[in-house]
Each structure stands twice: as structure tokens, then as C-alpha cells.
Amino acid sequence: MQEIRYEDLADHLASGKDFIVELGEQKGIGSSSLLVRKCEKTFLIDRGAAFEGIGTNKITTFPVGGNLEEIYIDLMIFTHVHADHILQIVPTVLMHGESRVVFSKKTLEELKIVLADSLSIQRKEAKKAYYSGLPAPKAEFNEEDVATFLARAEAGFYEIVDTDEEDEWITFEDWPGWEFGFTFSGHTKGAFISLIKSPDGDGLVFSGDLSGHNQETTRGVKTLSESFLAMAEFRKCRRIILVTEATNGNRDIEESQEEMDARLKAVLNETQRKGGHALMPVFMVNRGPNIVTKLVRLGFKVFVAGGVRKTLAVEVGADIVEKWKADGTVMFIENGPNYSSQIKAASRGEYGFRPIVTSSATLDQGAGVEFAIEMLPVPENVLISTGHRFDGSAMKEFFEIKNRPIGPGHTIVLNRMDRDFHSVKHAVNVRCGGHHFDYSAHSDRKELVAFTTNLNPDIIFIKHCTEDGFNGLESALRSELREKCPPISRARHLHLFEF
Numbered sequence: 461m462q463e464i465r466y467e468d469l470a471d472h473l474a475s476g477k478d479f480i481v482e483l484g485e486q487k488g489i490g491s492s493s494l495l496v497r498k499c500e501k502t503f504l505i506d507r508g509a510a511f512e513g514i515g516t517n518k519i520t521t522f523p524v525g526g527n528l529e530e531i532y533i534d535l536m537i538f539t540h541v542h543a544d545h546i547l548q549i550v551p552t553v554l555m556h557g558e559s560r561v562v563f564s565k566k567t568l569e570e571l572k573i574v575l576a577d578s579l580s581i582q583r584k585e586a587k588k589a590y591y592s593g594l595p596a597p598k599a600e601f602n603e604e605d606v607a608t609f610l611a612r613a614e615a616g617f618y619e620i621v622d623t624d625e626e627d628e629w630i631t632f633e634d635w636p637g638w639e640f641g642f643t644f645s646g647h648t649k650g651a652f653i654s655l656i657k658s659p660d661g662d663g664l665v666f667s668g669d670l671s672g673h674n675q676e677t678t679r680g681v682k683t684l685s686e687s688f689l690a691m692a693e694f695r696k697c698r699r700i701i702l703v704t705e706a707t708n709g710n711r712d713i714e715e716s717q718e719e720m721d722a723r724l725k726a727v728l729n730e731t732q733r734k735g736g737h738a739l740m741p742v743f744m745v746n747r748g749p750n751i752v753t754k755l756v757r758l759g760f761k762v763f764v765a766g767g768v769r770k771t772l773a774v775e776v777g778a779d780i781v782e783k784w785k786a787d788g789t790v791m792f793i794e795n796g797p798n799y800s801s802q803i804k805a806a807s808r809g810e811y812g813f814r815p816i817v818t819s820s821a822t823l824d825q826g827a828g829v830e831f832a833i834e835m836l837p838v839p840e841n842v843l844i845s846t847g848h849r850f851d852g853s854a855m856k857e858f859f860e861i862k863n864r865p866i867g868p869g870h871t872i873v874l875n876r877m878d879r880d881f882h883s884v885k886h887a888v889n890v891r892c893g894g895h896h897f898d899y900s901a902h903s904d905r906k907e908l909v910a911f912t913t914n915l916n917p918d919i920i921f922i923k924h925c926t927e928d929g930f931n932g933l934e935s936a937l938r939s940e941l942r943e944k945c946p947p948i949s950r951a952r953h954l955h956l957f958e959f
Contacts, residue, residue: 461949464956466524472956473497473531479958480703482923484544485510485521486953489707491544492924493523494666494951499658501534501638504559505666505703507548522548522600524954527555535640538563539668540651541570541745550575550601550609553618560632561618562642566650566774568613568620570745573770575606577744623652627688639692646671646681647901648746649775653684655694663697665915667704669924672907673717675899676753677746677775682907683914701959702917703951706925707902710932720897725758727842727895732813736840736892739807741828741855744768744819746901747847749775752817754899756789763806765793766819766827793827800830807834821847823854829876833888836872841892846899861890909936919959923951 464472464481472479477497484493484506491508510521525531527548536559538546546563549571553561563571579602586596612618621628627643637659645651647669656664665684673680689695715723731738742748744767753776755762764772769792773781784790791811793802806816816835820828835841836858849856854874861870874886903911912920920937922930930950938945949957 481956483523506545508544509547564650565622661698670903672903676750699918703921706929706933709929738815763814839891920948921951
């Protein structure tokens with residue numbers, strides 16, 4: 461292993477040696493953008509972006525190298541739609557007409573929503589800068605870029621696999637000796653694990669993000685299926701080299717899905733009994749559709765706002781969502797002049813007891829803030845978090861307040877946008893209850909160990925994690941495998957590993 465500068469990467473590419481190097485931003489869990497050199501071909505696995513800070517102080521941090529203009533990339537693989545893996549897909553792909561590009565059918569469906577959302581955010585940020593007398597932030601891509609990318613995707617320029625439905629192995633006539641496999645990872649709709657079988661007999665496995673447990677809209681993947689591996693005789697590879705995530709590498713699930721579901725139902729029933737209402741801010745991709753589906757399964761009617769209205773049909777199915785809307789199970793907020801009045805009506809329960817599921821999981825911007833302003837001061841209400849609570853976020857601050865001794869209420873400051881795109885600080889007295897449910901879409905430590913040991917790799921690289929995540933998974937693997945444990949390394953930012 462050696463730590464390198466990006467400027468020196470060209471020398472390594474010319475050396476003829478096989479290596480991997482993580483180009484993604486690596487503060488905290490960071491973003492993923494892995495460059496792989498194997499048998500004189502160059503592969504890029506993901507090109508995401510990370511977010512440092514929260515709310516009005518949030519800045520986006522990108523992988524090194526811009527769009528990698530100086531590098532000839534033979535194949536790009538984009539594992540799933542989350543921003544820390546795919547936000548830079550449009551400018552990177554358009555820069556590299558020489559590359560074959562692989563992503564999934566569901567990823568493309570969600571990209572249409574995510575890219576439109578990103579363009580909308582760029583426009584809002586530009587207006588906010590204008591009214592503040594500041595220069596507009598640099599746009600990473602524009603509407604024309606997005607239109608070109610999507611048109612090429614629809615025209616068959618890229619390899620689009622459907623791993624939600626079946627495993628796939630791909631070969632190319634002009635690449636003799638290479639085989640590429642893709643199989644569902646369980647993390648979110650369209651997410652996959654990527655395998656490369658190279659001409660020298662090595663097999664490489666890139667886990668992407670994994671979930672070994674079931675969610676409402678996806679099935680968990682505990683191990684790679686033997687039938688999938690047998691399609692390419694992958695077990696017979698000279699060496700198996702695994703690159704795996706370890707987001708939850710330092711912890712095991714403390715509460716089963718069934719136990720959390722029972723606790724969630726009890727909290728909501730008690731809130732209804734007291735005459736209160738429930739606010740559930742979520743991430744619009746994966747978490748939002750999962751939570752709406754869970755609430756319906758548990759017997760509740762739901763009010764849906766923000767971007768979840770768009771992702772719900774992709775991840776659950778348009779026919780199901782239309783049926784829910786028709787029979788009143790799910791109600792969508794409607795854009796237009798009555799938008800604000802609908803927020804107030806839903807917050808006060810004028811549509812009946814309907815848990816409100818809305819995007820803006822951090823409570824730092826968007827629709828979630830508007831609901832929180834109405835609902836947090838009411839003692840009978842409850843705020844429910846279903847995912848990671850980021851340091852510095854309003855959601856994290858809310859739970860820090862709730863852990864203080866009971867008093868007359870505590871104030872937090874939420875940031876909302878006025879009609880002129882000025883950020884306005886709004887003080888809110890927190891009187892409602894608060895509960896957290898760890899409905900993680902990532903494998904925990906035990907699941908990561910089971911996945912890894914079943915594959916029986918000869919070399920292990922661990923990435924997309926904090927130092928604690930790496931140490932936790934490394935320790936668990938060494939404890940499980942003992943003297944049979946292969947070499948384990950942490951693939952950190954700009955640390956190059958030859959193999």
C-alpha cells in the first residue's frame with residue numbers, strides 16, 4: 461500500500477501493474493469512487509459525492525480528479541442510485557465516450573427523479589446566492605447534460621441490467637477472457653453486487669452497499685448464491701479479491717425488525733389515543749417508500765409529502781400506489797396555492813390520524829421543516845426518526861433535547877426558505893415526544909461477516925466506512941476465521957494497493 465497524489469496516478473496506470481485506489485471523499489463514511497486497474501484495463505466503480513456539514517452550512521465534497529478527463533476508462537459500473545455513489549454519473553459518463561457503462565433498470569428509473577431533483581436544488585441555490593449578493597455555485601451538470609444522458613440510456617448506449625428480477629453475466633466479443641456478473645445486493649431497488657472475472661484467472665467482487673436483512677420493498681441478500689457463481693465457475697478463480705463496504709461494520713442489530721415494528725405500532729397507537737399526530741421525516745429514496753409500505757402493512761393510513769411522492773411508485777409499483785390513493789389508504793399533498801394550508805391541515809389531523817411521511821430526514825430543509833414548525837410544539841404529537849441521525853443536523857439536536865430532563869420545553873432553530881429564497885431561521889419550542897427506529901438498509905457486522913466468509917476470498921479490502929466501522933469488521937473477521945483469515949486492508953482515500 462502507498463498513499464499517492466492524484467497527479468501521480470498516470471504513472472501507476474502506465475506501470476502495467478494491477479491495483480485499486482479509492483478516489484472518493486473520505487471524511488466519515490464519505491463517497492465511493494473506486495478506480496481499478498486489471499490486466500491493462502481500467503474500471504471505475506461508482507462516482508459519488510459526499511456532504512460535509514448540515515443545513516445552511518452543508519457543502520458538497522467531490523472525489524478527486526474532476527471527471528477524470530486524463531484517464532481512459534474502459535468500463536464504468538454504477539452500483540445504485542444513492543448520491544454518495546452516483547451523483548457524478550452524468551458529467552463523468554458524458555466525458556468518457558470510450559467507456560462501456562453499466563447500471564440497473566431501477567437505478568435508471570430513480571435517476572430520472574434524482575437528477576430532476578438535483579437540477580431543482582441547483583436552481584434554488586443559484587437564486588439563493590443571487591438574493592444574497594453572492595456568485596452562483598458552480599453547476600456540475602445542466603438540463604441539457606441530463607437530457608443527453610437520459611436519451612442515450614433510452615437508446616441503448618449503456619448496458620442496463622435488471623438484477624431485481626434476475627442475475628446476469630455479460631461478455632463482450634472484443635474482450636476475450638472477461639466476464640462480468642451482476643446480482644441484487646438487497647440495499648435498495650436496483651442496487652447490485654458486481655463481479656469481474658479477468659483473463660488471468662482472478663475474480664474480483666465489489667459488494668456495493670449491502671443489506672443482509674429484508675426491508676419492506678426489498679429482500680435481504682445474506683450471501684452470493686451458488687447458482688449465480690456457478691454460471692461463470694467463479695469458485696474456480698485463481699484468487700478471489702473482495703472489496704466490501706462496512707458502513708455498519710462496528711455494530712450488530714440490537715432490535716429485530718419484528719420488535720421494531722411492534723414498538724412503532726404501539727407508539728403510533730398511543731399517539732392516536734392521546735389525540736396527537738406523528739411526523740416521520742425520511743430520505744426520499746429507499747427509506748420513504750419502505751416506511752410508507754410498512755405503515756400500510758401495520759394498518760395505518762398515511763399522508764405523503766415531498767419527494768417520497770415520486771419514489772414511492774418506482775419502488776412499490778405504480779399500480780399499488782394508485783390503488784392506495786383511490787381507496788384513501790395513502791393521501792398525497794398537492795402542489796399549488798393550497799400547499800401551505802394542506803401542511804397545516806395534515807399537521808392538525810384534519811384528514812384523520814395519518815402519520816406524515818415526508819422527505820428531509822435531517823430536518824434541515826424542505827417539507828419536513830414546514831411540518832416540524834407546526835407539530836413540534838404540541839405535547840401530544842410525536843416525531844419519529846427511522847434512519848441515521850447526522851451530527852450537526854436539526855434531527856440530531858432534537859433528540860439531544862429530548863434526552864435532557866423534562867421541563868417546560870426546549871427551543872431548536874430550524875431553517876426554512878421564504879418566497880425570495882432567503883434562508884429564515886425559525887425558533888421552535890419542542891414539546892412533542894420523540895422516538896428512533898433503526899431501520900437500516902445496510903448489513904450489520906454479523907451479516908457482513910456471513911457474506912464475506914461464505915465467499916471465502918483470498919484478499920479483502922474494506923471501504924465506505926469510518927475507522928470504527930473498519931476496525932469492527934476487521935476484528936470480527938479475524939475472530940471468525942482465525943488462522944485462515946486472509947489479508948485485510950482498509951481502502952482509504954488515495955491509498956493505492958497493488959495485488
